[in-house]
Amino acid sequence: MKTAGLGDVRLSVLAALVAGVFLAISGIPGSATAQVGLTSTTLARGTDMSDGTIPLKQGMDVVVAHNVFAPSGSSGWHSHPGGAIGVVKSGQVTLYVSTGSKCDATTYQAGQSFIERPDKVLKAVNTGTMDADVYVTFPSVPQGLPSRHDEADPGTC
Secondary structure (H helix, E strand, C coil): CCCCCHHHHHHHHHHHHHHHHHHHHHCCCCCCCCCCCCCCCCCCCCEECCCCCCCCCCCCEEEEEEEEECCCCECCCEECCCCEEEEEEECEEEEEEEECCEEEEEEEECCEEEEECCCCEEEEECCCCCCEEEEEEEEEECCCCCCCEECCCCCCC
């Protein structure tokens, strides 16, 4: 019968200590601090379905809006100086984006989100049969200026 050497004993003690520390840490019900005096309500959430990006700049305003589109309702042609992030809470909207002589139309359903690139000319239309609730964050608006610029119909859509 082989007897355990000093190295084997040390390895066993070390393994027992690591296991004990792991059990002690995993037994603690979370190390984060609890919320106190805060009520947070998620107004809308959606999975990004677009390929847009928006640069964020320090010193700019962040504006949040809740838009309700009646069936066939339209935002009219417009652009956003700092872009926009939209979340469709209910219903659907179709974004018509004019790029040169081309028109791209993409429909977003409840539970989906999209990004409008800065200064892109577009319009949003409720192409569904019920009201569409869309929550929009404008992350990079020059201080005190509008989050939206009205634009002429580009004639491409």
